[in-house]
Amino acid sequence: MENNQQNLKKGLLPRHVQFIALAGMIGTGIFKGSSDTLNIAGPSVIVTYLIGGLILFIIMAALGEMALAFPNFNVQHLVNKAFGFQVSFIVGWLYWINWILVTVVELLAAGSFLQYWFPSAPLWLLSFLCAVVIVGINLTQVKYYGELEFWFAGIKILALIAFIVLGFFLLLGIIPGSSHDSIANYTAHGGFFPHGAGGMFSAFLVVMFSYGGAELIGVAVTETKDAERVLPKIIKGAVWRVIIFYILPILIICGIMPWNKVSGAESPFVQVFSSTGLPGAAHIMNFVLLTAVLSAANSGIYATSRTLFSMAQSGVAPKSLLKTSKSGIPLTGIMITSAFILGGVYLAYITPSQVISYLMTIPGFTVMLIWLSICAAQLKLRPLYKKQSAFRVKWYPFTTIFAIVSLCIIFIGFLLNPNNVIGSTVSLVTVAVLIILSFAVKKRWTLVNLNSIRQV
Template identity: 35%
Template sequence: MSADTNKQAADTTDVPHPLGPVGHGGDGHLKAGLKNRHLSMIAIGGVIGAGLFVGSGAGIASTGPGILLSYTLAGVLVVLVMRMLGEMAAADPQSGSFSAYADRALGRWAGFTIGWLYWFFWVVVLAVEATAGAKILNTWVPGVPQWGWALIVMGVLTATNLFSVASYGEFEFWFAGIKVVAIAAFLVIGTLAAFGLMPGTHAVGTSNLTGQGGFLPHGVGAVFTGMLTVVFAFMGSEIVTLAAGESEDPEKAVSKATNSVIWRIGIFYLGSILLVVTLLPWNSAEVKASPYVAVLDHVGIPHAGQVMDVIVLTAVLSCLNSGMYTASRMAFSLGQRGDAPKAFATVTSRGVPRVAILSSVVFGFVAVFFNYTSPKTVFAFLLNSSGAIALFVWLVICATQLRMRKIIEREMPERHTVRMWLYPYLTWFAIGMIGFVVVYMFTDHDGRQQMYLSLVAAAIVLGASAVVGRRRRAAVAAES
């Protein structure tokens, strides 16, 4: 054995790595309750979040038409990371996905750390999305206070997730379906308007792309600043690889999802943003406030603001639904591997990890509470300390895939159906891209704060990993 192989064996022999975590409800395993149509829509809708409909305005305002380059660079990175993750998930579907693979390929410390950081990211997202949804609902029914709406929304979706994984899948199927129909309709309307085929419009050409200061009005550096915002909009693409573990045909689902990520990003993100900056001046106040509403108003669609509120609310509910699911499945996987309380790994007769779901939701409720009582202190810390976790997750996926490729080829070559392109060169290229974004974050004021606080969160979890590992080794030594 080589030194690397010996190290790997030492890191992974103390606890077995469960394969095939899906079974019948009540046998200690999750239940395969997601149908192929659920997985397909989760994969398609997973990249369409409220950040696209609303948050993209800030990126356009700070970067100009060059935001298209920001989306392209971030999109290339996501495609590469998803391909790596798809290779591992198709060979070995796990409820813990990249955390379980990191556990096996890099060591217990890596699986523990990235698993808990990812869980932390999503429970903070629960608070953000619950508050965003509550604000919209409060404008419709002001008689119910915002905190009341947040409570109602969290309660309904918690009940849905507790009932069965099929309930989660069905809700997400329709949430994602509405988002896909909305963005598809926007693409059709925007394209017709760009060519002057809508009543009251005329062909605009490239005047908005090259005028108003040019394609890069703030210089090349703004492209990378814009990329900092864009990168985090793509977080959630990986959810389908966690959900695949509870599907009827995980290998097929993962393969289909990873193969389609290119056109999903290309059409939904690049296509729609291209229409926005083509139809309207990038520096208009309307585009900064809500780019999609601005375009719909421009082409004369009545009640565009109200229509977009419905779509954004759907995106928020979709993110909440997926956040609960994702956080609970990561907690379940950590419990299975002994990196979280054993109760997290228990399931109901329906195959639902109830304790893992409730624990995640409780933290989400606490975060919602702080969002109302201490928005500029406690909640700001929670939000900023989870800001760079997407980059940490992607970096770990890349490092894991470098080793997991050899493990898959050695132990399960017949399941090696999805392969990373140009391995290991594109893997190292992705690592380099992530490293560049990390370094660049230190040059940006907001990015710097997020990176520092995220590193603090990572250090805390890494320290907890060391303590748990020490206790585990002491327990093994005592038994022997």
């Protein structure tokens, strides 16, 4: 099935890329992680999502600007061009680890949603079955993957719209079962800021995990047709849609039921509809949530396999990862990703009750580091543009510097928070190991290049 070709096929259409990015961002973070953010910050988490959305827009704009200035360069290529081999090695592998964890979280969430109908089935088994389906999808041609992802993402976007509409009907009393004094739910039970500014700040970790995936546009750009024309529109559309799809549902959940009644046992979306007594609504929503997280996992396997491929192109991963199938699929990368997903499923076998919450904190750290590298790369590469793109970050460099400072403050705050000991320890150890490996690999990489020059 493999051959020696080393190119990915440009099979993704603009609508595919836009929905792939949305699929990466709209998954466990909103459908299951929203219960965590509400417990941490209460209704004030809405402010956290707004601030995170502003940072997200700056990151996306910087990424889009660089992608147009350097055609066919994805995130890993851009970092390599800006900072060289070692930083590219660290960021590339960190991004791959990030998406491995995200994919595992999404598949575990899928298994937990299946438990709504099959409560006696173990989480690891249901998650394993979901993994088999998603890996199979990624083994098809990229255009078929894009089409499937388009419909996967479309289902959950339509579901969110339906949730928003039905939610407002419930709040207004048009549909029976809603609270008669929904406004009180925003101000009662400790007020809008029940845990103060500290609670709102602490919620950033899950919010960053939730918004992580936006940069997937920068991974898919090398397989996108006519990227220069469509990329700016895709970026602008994706950002405001995601902000709306996070802010409005949280507003509705907090209005329909007290924030302190949201449990982590099931999705707040299912919990809302279960409490209203609407016939069959909870089952329909649970099916949609299952589709949603499978969609995000689908994007995760795409991201990990393409990241390995681009790292092999830059020399920071083995050249064997450049081999693709006849249909242009990086088969080796997908197989490696699948092996690590099995490891995540094994974690669900060991600690089924805690594994999702633990794993969800780590990508929050790694996403921030990836976003920092994107902003820093833009500051470094802007003077090197051969031509000025029509799509540019406004008020540069102040907006980019604002994003960098904000991310640094949030990152340091998480490291100092005793509630994040596990996530921060794992993240710091991972970065330290990658730094050490980068020196060893660079030395070997330099020797190989010198030998090649001598042979010539």
